[in-house]
Amino acid sequence: MSASATPDARASAVAARRQNWRRAAYRFQQSWLSIVGLAIVVLLFVAAVAGPSLVPYPADIAGGINTATRFEAPSIAHLFGTNELGQDVFTLVIAGARISLLSGVAVVVLGALAGTIVGALAGYYGGWTDEILMRIADLKLTLPSLILAMAVAAALGAGLVNTIIAIALTWWPGYARLVRGEVIAKKEELFVQVAQALGAGTGRILRRHILPNIVSPIIVKMSLDMGFAILTVASLGFIGIGVKPPTPEWGSLLSIARNYMPDYWWTAMFPGLAIFLAVFGFNLLGDGLRDVLDPRARR
Amino acid sequence: MLRFAVRRIVLLVPVIVGLSLLIFAIARLLPGDPVTLAAGPNATQAEIADLAREFGLDQPLPVQYWHYATGLVTGDWGQSIFTRRPVLEDLKAYLPATLELVVVAMVLAIVIGIPAGLLAAVYRDRWPDYVSRVVSLGAISMPRFFLGLLLQLGLAMWLGWLPLGGRFPLTEDPPPFVTGFLTIDSLWAGDPHAFGVALAYLALPAFATCLSPLATITRMMRATTLEVLQQDYVLTERALGLSQRLIIFKYVLKNAMSSTLTVIGLYFGWLLGGTVLVETVFDWPGIGLYATKAIVTQDFMPVMGVTLTIGVLFVAVNLVVDLLYGLLNPKVRYE
């Protein structure tokens, strides 16, 4: 039987793979919490991508002021009411989704990339490289990340990019520690020793053997971190250091609305709820992914 | 055990030195020039230069660091470029407020979180587990500052049960200073009224601070308890007839506690840095508020002071956690 036999071998393998995915989907869908999480995240992406074209008052995004309609309570015309500048709160919240999601993704991806590289090197080589890299990561962890991010953001000046950089700088140690732990565990696996005995180079061992086997914990941490990144961006906005108005950002919206409590409570309530919902969605999704991807559960 | 503890304490010194170096580097390398800001918009070059010389900012960086480091040891943590107040004095004034907030929040989180996590694991996949999972996930996702606003809106403004913000009303005379914790000092002074007032002001900010560590400890405790419940020795204990209660609250708890402990240590540090938000919402006179004001004006001396304090406290707390971990895990102790 030569290579001609491979087509049906490939077919039976694809069937086995699909069965595998069906089992994972079954377990994911088994806990409806994860479905709710997925729905929220999808909603968030839609709002971020198509938001500005769908909103009732696109002009408000660019900072249009309309004093006539100041502080109108939530109504059909203005689902979330209007704020002190007469802008439609619903429009601002939807527009805010893009900022939060973008910065969340950027922070997590930057943090994950930097952290994985540092963690992989420290974990695989061990010895001095491990000691030095991990001490730096530990030192970074001891520093209060929020205050550090504030200092960096303040120094670099307000604005989205600076906020992202500031937060990402404090975010990578988490991944470094996770990846280092995983790499050290996987390094001892027998199939890695076999590859070493075969004379495989470090690159091949990391690429083909170690990284593919530690992808799931990283994905789970990234999905959970998305929520926290959005939270941190909003926190900076709330303290008035992150993204400055008129760009609509949930944290700064909330910070301004604080002064008009309790009479115009809706100007604060809805941006706050938006942050909570976004973070809650990613946390639910992350929890669901962990059950599905967690090898212990699958074995 | 002693040798284990001494070794850990000795290792503390390089960490703190490293910490001070890192903080000094970050503060000085960041762009932005506090001196010109402090000197005011229409100050002349000469006035700015005088101000810079006064703070020794014109000397080369290593000399500045040496000056800073010796200052740390002798109690001179530098001055605020704006208020000219020594940083150490401000820290002494503001730190107890933050510590009281964080300690009370963590005590609440531990006292409620540990049993909640334990029960969620024991009643796995039944209604107490589902409820606690959803509530704890929700609690983690709740931004502390938004929660603070909601509490203010509900309990302070609409219902008026609790004060809106601040730490102690000027109209009342605070208890004599013993630990700096108003609640403890008023108890120490045997003044129930002051204790009642202090507690009323502490209630909302403490609750807003404690919700996410409470949820995290519950989830962590649930995860570690589940993991311990699957261990072989639990099956052996059950096979030899030990009661479910004895197994859970003695044999499982001690093992589950040791891994949750490290999370508690980490969270204590994060909270120290994170109270900025709650302090801003409730005008709580803590080091978070103090740091925020300094950061806005790029007054880096106070910022370095606050960051170093939090860093040292964080390292100290984790040392205590490390020692407790050694107590719980005999294997580690004999290494």
Place this chain on the structure above:
Amino acid sequence: MAFLDIRDLHLAMRTFEGEAHVLNGINLSVERGEIWGLVGETGCGKSLTGLSISRLVPSPPGRYLRGEIRFAGQDLLATPEDGMRRLRGGHIGMIFQDPTTNLNPAFRIGEQMVDVALHADAVDPAILGLAPGASRRQRRVEARRLAIAMLDKVGVPDAARRIDDYPHQFSGGMRQRVLIAMALIGKPELLIADEPTTALDVSVQAQILRLIHSLVLEYQLAVLLITHNLGVVAQLCTHVAVMYAGNIIESGPVRPVFRNPTHPYTRALMKAVPHATHRRGELQGLPGSVPNLFTPPPGCRLAPRCPVAQPRCAERVPPTIAVSPGHDVACVLATPAGSAAA
């Protein structure tokens, strides 16, 4: 009625793919003083049988379809949980395979032994032999003394001092001795040992087997030894039951079963163990693999792999026939005792 009498035990385990019929009518009776070897390959259900006796199979996912487990006359499947708890430790002792994971790492070994002794004493005051009015402290002191005595009996040197050591300070063999002491401190009548020596080196295994044998004689224990090692069965056991895919296919006193194995699977197992007389290349394994228990093959579950399979094998589960006194075989080809030899 035997001291331990399992009759027609059926157990189904629910998993993601559906419900697997893992025990398909187990019949086993063990008297005190007898050491029964329950031998079979991975997945045949031998551990589940052991766990079922102490009702340690969690349900869900486990579900007993029918059958009974009579222990000293009492049907354990009908016993409520707290009734079972009174039996565990006091009447039924258990030891498991891996000594490195079966001792709680955060406690001194004495701590758990004292708790087990106290529990057993609560069920049967004769264990500690104290007056009913004795204080909690007196009970703990007496329990500690009993624990030291048990550690001594199982051969732990310098027991009085070592009782306060932690598990990681003991070797694998020593830890297994501690586990045996803990299982027997409540003076149980039945000992279930699930692969007690599999994780140990051959030299340590021999000592543990000798220890179990001496304890059986001293306490007139009934023992159910679960293993996949035919050598251990031949050395220690008085009787053997061979399991395949949820059924006991051959059982009886160890000499007749080993001298003339009747069931094709037992014969194949015996031939698969490399033996002094085997010349290289003579070793024969059994082709194919263990059947999938979600859709088990009809009738005799070995039929698809059996070298002497007949069409009628697949019709119904073969009845158990006594080929000689006490030597039962579940195979259509087996001829009852006394009739003309096949």
Place this chain on the structure above:
Amino acid sequence: MILRIENLTKTFRSRGRRWLGPQTSFTALNDVSLSIGKGESFGLVGESGSGKTTLTRCILGLERITSGRIVFDGTDLTTLPAAEMRRMRARIQIVFQDPYASLNPRMLVHDIIAEPMEIHQDTLGLGARQRSDRVIELLELVGLGAQHLYRYPHEFSGGQRQRIGIARALAVNPEFLILDEPTSALDVSVQAQVLNLLHDLQQKLGLTYLFISHDLGVIRYICDRIALIYRGDIVEEGGVDDIFERPSSDYARMLLAAMPEPDPAKSPFNTEAAG
């Protein structure tokens, strides 16, 4: 002699967790000397902690040795520069004990077996299609087939995985196979199939085996000459029948006595038991 190990010593210097900790050293191998002839099946018997795994790692160059020589086909492996050592690695392959841990769970069987050929591409010079054909050939050689090509390890039984491990080891036409307890994690009937497979492969391909095990029954079945190792020292070495019939060292006698024979008549206890 294809492999000669001369006075091999290996000590591990272990440092406490922090650099302040006390420095302890542990001798895993103490002046070990062995020689294995071409096409021979050499058994190494030892219990846990005897140093047999360390010896494997030293031969494979995964562990730097403290002193002594490991001469393979006339070349001392311990002094070879990395590039030449890499070429030598194609000639010595290993099959580990745990069928579940020795295969990368995230790689297809096809890639697992093809990887050695990719790594030694420079010496073998096989194209992708030729490699795939060779993989199928190897699968059939070990009793599997092309239908297993695009499957993941968790879809196989223990016995099948061990066969995949053997196929991988044969991918680069080695002369020398180290078998580190290849069948002790398998059930008896599956073990018999794998042992027979190993025996056939040795006949067909003229392989030399270093067979490591603690199971004397398996060793006696498959080995010509054996050595007993205890706490890093070679206690006894010789023909398998000589040592089984006339063990000279106490350790050998103790091991043989402790080995449970599957025959009740030989049981030290069962003389008076019923039955």
